Amino acid sequence: MLSRPPVPPRRAVPPPPPARRPAQSSEEEEAPTPRGIAARIANLQLDQIGRSPLQQAETAPPPPPRRNAAPPPPPPRRAPAIERDPELVRLLSRKPPPPPVQARANSAPAVPARRLPPRLPTPEPEPEPEPEYVEEEEQSDEGYQSQAEEPSDSCIKCHDFSFVDAHAASFPRHTVSSVQQLAFDLTAPFDSETEKARALFTWLHHNIAYDAVSFLSGNLKPATADSVLRSGLAVCDGYAGLYLSLAEYAGLQAHKVTGHGKGVGYAALGPNDPVPSESSNHAWNCVLMDGEWRLLDGCWGAGALSGSQYIQRFDPIWFISTAEEFGKRHFPTDTSYQLLPEPISWEEYICEPDGPTIFNDFHTLNFLKDLLQPASPEIASGGWVTFCIFKQCEHMSRAQEDNYVYFINAPDDTKTPLEVNSEGGWSASIYFPRGMRGDVSLNRVTLVNGEDAKGMSTQAWKNAIGRKSMSWGGMARWTMI
Ligand SMILES: [Zn+2]
Structure with missing residues (x-):
């Protein structure tokens, strides 16, 4: 071990963990109305949806x-x-931080998270293939459904x-x-x-x-x-x-x-x-x-x-x-x-x-596993099933130009695209006849006629099926029982 040099002055006050307001005052302070995905998920009435990890x-x-x-x-x-x-x-x-006690789920920390500062001027980065860091995406002008919320610092x-x-x-x-x-x-x-x-x-x-x-x-x-x-x-x-x-x-x-x-x-x-x-x-x-x-x-x-x-x-x-x-x-x-x-x-x-099997594309496209529906690895045939996917946070673009066509492939190879929904994600409801067995997969269309298919509309994709060469990549997989 290094012997540590003398202690220099630290912060005047050791920062406590985020304090919580008393329950009774929760309506007086500024409006942390549940926002974004959290609130929307809370309102979703889908089977199997559990506590939102964002709530x-x-x-x-x-x-x-x-x-x-x-x-x-x-x-x-x-x-x-x-x-x-x-x-x-x-x-x-x-006063010093309270002991870890149960908090009301809808209370908010009295110490607001500091805004992250704007980026420093970026020097040319090392020429290193750094995987998968988030594109900061533009908002779309596609109408309310595809708009992400304002990016938050x-x-x-x-x-x-x-x-x-x-x-x-x-x-x-x-x-x-x-x-x-x-x-x-x-x-x-x-x-x-x-x-x-x-x-x-x-x-x-x-x-x-x-x-x-x-x-x-x-x-x-x-x-x-x-x-x-x-x-x-x-x-x-x-x-x-x-x-x-x-x-x-x-x-x-x-x-x-x-x-x-x-x-x-x-x-x-x-x-x-x-x-x-x-x-x-x-x-x-x-x-x-x-x-x-x-x-x-x-x-x-x-x-x-x-x-x-x-x-x-x-x-x-x-x-x-x-x-x-x-x-x-x-x-x-x-x-x-x-x-x-x-x-x-x-x-x-x-x-x-366990949840469904997840493939790498699901993560690299910034989808959140905890919000994937159905949440179980097995799907029962003989009824309607709703599939939902959400990005990691509500600020990430859902605009067509920033995304791929995401679709469900049924055991009989029927393909159904997911459409942007008003909850801030994509969804599709599909009827599976009783007795159907096999894999159900979530995929994205990766290439059409050899070109990157990012930005393609679901209609253009439907029109291209059987007419153009297409390839797709798996994002998640369920088993139909
Ligand atoms: Zn965000």
């Missing part, structure tokens, strides 16, 4: 108090952004992190002298805590490989932040430990969280399987970003195991997920780290049935 995203309770160790010295930095915001300083100077899901990601890619591990220096180099250009946190997250993807050999042999040695930095190898605990150390040196409040993750080797329980006792096999982080505690998984964000081989593959889902989305695959030993107003139980978590 309660803003009511996160605080994680447990910080440990007692002296705060780590952040590197030299400008006055933290939070101190420069008089409104936040006022709010934060109130405070929405982490559609925030453009390309500058941050490019910056994080420019500090290869072998050039790094220390964890502290790395933390400073990665975060110094950014005022927003969210962007600082993102830079650390992205750096892990580029520089730390999953130690598949140790993991698969069960020969795991204790790792420190320094040992992971030196070796470039870690399992989840090493990623989370290095992230914590980097975050603390960068002046962020962060925790390492341990618990269960539905990762490699996980298979959903069958309906008659016994409930296994609670176990712990994973580690991740909880970080205060611009007034909001958030969860991130630097290990799963960096890559994935394919058999015994580690594939380095950036997965920003594990940076932008809401607490509820995150909690579908992570169960912290300390339930306050669920950051949910009403923590779920181990049984609810571990007994959650």
Whole structure:
């Protein structure tokens, strides 16, 4: 371990987790009327639709108090952004955070999430094929149905992190002298805590490989932040430990969280399987970003195991997920780290049935698995079935020119396009005659006569069927029983 230098002044007031207003005052303050997808989903009367993962995203309770160790010295930095915001300083100077208690689902944090700053001028990024970061899409003029809501600077899901990601890619591990220096180099250009946190997250993807050999042999040695930095190898605990150390040196409040993750080797329980006792096999982080505690998984964000081989593959889902989305695959030993107003139980978590099979295009086109309907992997024949898909957030474009034709392929090869609906997604209702069996798939039309089919209308697609060469890619699959 590095011996840590003396503690420089930190924030005047340690920022509490987002405080919640008392229930009785909830109507007096500014109107956090449920908006966008959350409200619309809440109003949907579809079979099987569960709690919307977006509904309660803003009511996160605080994680447990910080440990007692002296705060780590952040590197030299400008006055933290939070101190420069008089409104936040006022709010934060109130009493210390409440313990994690149940909050009303429709209450809102008294400390508003800070708006992410506009992008800095972007230098030419490294010529690196960075996967799948969100196009910031234009609104359409197609009429109300296809219009996304105004992009929101405070929405982490559609925030453009390309500058941050490019910056994080420019500090290869072998050039790094220390964890502290790395933390400073990665975060110094950014005022927003969210962007600082993102830079650390992205750096892990580029520089730390999953130690598949140790993991698969069960020969795991204790790792420190320094040992992971030196070796470039870690399992989840090493990623989370290095992230914590980097975050603390960068002046962020962060925790390492341990618990269960539905990762490699996980298979959903069958309906008659016994409930296994609670176990712990994973580690991740909880970080205060611009007034909001958030969860991130630097290990799963960096890559994935394919058999015994580690594939380095950036997965920003594990940076932008809401607490509820995150909690579908992570169960912290300390339930306050669920950051949910009403923590779920181990049984609810571990007994959650599988959803439909999801393919890569579904994620790269920014669709949200938690809102996919039908939610179960099996579909019964002999009735109407409604299929629905939604983007990751309500700001993402649903305009025709920014999208593909999405269609359902039935077991008899009948193809039905999904149409933009008034709930902010796409849907189609299809009748399946009794006795039909086989795969039902959600697809997108990728190419027509060899050209990218983005922007094609469903009518043009119908007209082209049988007349032009077309190819499509799978996004999700169900089995009809
Ligand atoms: Zn958004």
